[in-house]
Amino acid sequence: MTPRTAGAPHPPHPQKRRVPLWDNARWIAITLVVVGHAILKLISESDVAYEFYLFIYAFHVPLFVAVSGYFARSGPLGTRQLHRLVTDIVLPYLIFETIWTTIRWLLGGEFHLDYSSPSWTLWFLIALLVWRLALPFLVLLRYPLLISVIISVGAGYFASIDSTFALSRTLGLLPFFVFGWQLRQWQLTTRWQNLPAAAVWRWRIGAITLFTALLGVIVANIGALREAQLRQFLLYNEAYPTFGYDQFWAGGIRLGLILLAFALIMAFLLLMPRRRTPFTAYGAATMYIYLLHAFVLFPLRETGVLGGPQPGWVLPAMILFSVLISVVLSQRIVRKVFHPLVEPRARWLFRRKARTDTGTIVLPHLEAPAETPAESPSGQPAPPARPPGPPTESR
Numbered sequence: 001m002t003p004r005t006a007g008a009p010h011p012p013h014p015q016k017r018r019v020p021l022w023d024n025a026r027w028i029a030i031t032l033v034v035v036g037h038a039i040l041k042l043i044s045e046s047d048v049a050y051e052f053y054l055f056i057y058a059f060h061v062p063l064f065v066a067v068s069g070y071f072a073r074s075g076p077l078g079t080r081q082l083h084r085l086v087t088d089i090v091l092p093y094l095i096f097e098t099i100w101t102t103i104r105w106l107l108g109g110e111f112h113l114d115y116s117s118p119s120w121t122l123w124f125l126i127a128l129l130v131w132r133l134a135l136p137f138l139v140l141l142r143y144p145l146l147i148s149v150i151i152s153v154g155a156g157y158f159a160s161i162d163s164t165f166a167l168s169r170t171l172g173l174l175p176f177f178v179f180g181w182q183l184r185q186w187q188l189t190t191r192w193q194n195l196p197a198a199a200v201w202r203w204r205i206g207a208i209t210l211f212t213a214l215l216g217v218i219v220a221n222i223g224a225l226r227e228a229q230l231r232q233f234l235l236y237n238e239a240y241p242t243f244g245y246d247q248f249w250a251g252g253i254r255l256g257l258i259l260l261a262f263a264l265i266m267a268f269l270l271l272m273p274r275r276r277t278p279f280t281a282y283g284a285a286t287m288y289i290y291l292l293h294a295f296v297l298f299p300l301r302e303t304g305v306l307g308g309p310q311p312g313w314v315l316p317a318m319i320l321f322s323v324l325i326s327v328v329l330s331q332r333i334v335r336k337v338f339h340p341l342v343e344p345r346a347r348w349l350f351r352r353k354a355r356t357d358t359g360t361i362v363l364p365h366l367e368a369p370a371e372t373p374a375e376s377p378s379g380q381p382a383p384p385a386r387p388p389g390p391p392t393e394s395r
Helices: 020-038 047-057 060-070 079-106 120-138 144-155 164-172 174-185 188-193 197-220 222-227 230-235 250-271 280-302 314-329 332-342
Strands: none
Touching: 020 047, 020 060, 020 188, 020 250, 020 280, 020 314, 047 060, 047 197, 047 222, 047 230, 047 314, 060 120, 060 174, 060 250, 079 120, 079 280, 079 332, 120 144, 120 164, 120 174, 120 280, 144 164, 144 174, 144 250, 164 174, 174 188, 174 250, 188 250, 197 222, 197 250, 230 250, 280 314, 280 332
């Protein structure tokens, strides 16, 4: 094999092919997140709204977390991955938390910039950062999924684990992130894509049956579920004793909901189209939808427009409005305008050269002299040593 000529350009890194199934799942999952936030003000006065709310909350946030886990890197984090954590998670969190603090101040509140208390939807960025950092360590263990479930159930017993730095949700939803990673280890996409059509529809009928049964149970028991404060369990945001569950068996309810959510995530993915659809391209814009939809819903949430009893048409109208929000925020012009806020590159923030394992910076004048190159195994002069840099990885 002919060695590469010194100084020759590297071939372009092949781009990873996007899988329509997962882009379809991403967009529908984030749209359900928008719907859940849009109808929140309706659930106190409407059982129908509360039934729909409990139905989607049984799986839509766990699903969104699992999709993130499916694409998470479980190996040691290199320089490029650490840069991405800063630019894709840390900086957007700081930017949007500052924006929300400023908005509250402009509306007459006190200017109190507290990055330890994430505003509304921003908890997900903190949780995502912790999950990505923790995953390479978790997968070293023999049973990472089981351990994550134990952590989630156990965390609910401690009132000291609260929403500071989104710790309660980070630990509570951890099993779904690990479950998403586990789905990739099971090669779910390859197996599902290779199934014949007849087998696909058998699985889909089972998935539809599961969702129908869930909705039926919720509708038939909505009064009891409201009294039992099931919503508090589905938010994974508070310890059991803080909303009246100080019994030892309270963790069993969370455990049951986690196992149910695992089944619902699988059922949801089974129902996703395996081919491209009109909304497949929107799957690349999920973070824009997530971070920006709150600004659209904020006036409805804070002005009291949706407070009190509402006509029956308001619920379907809010659902359709949420879908419209998701479609609009998926457009290329939106992504172009808000790219500096949602995906800041911040190249000025990073060193041009990485440190070595010993902590020293590689300097050009310390590199091997060009006039005495070592020989390659083929007997030809090897190209000069390249300074270490971040490994290439397709976005």
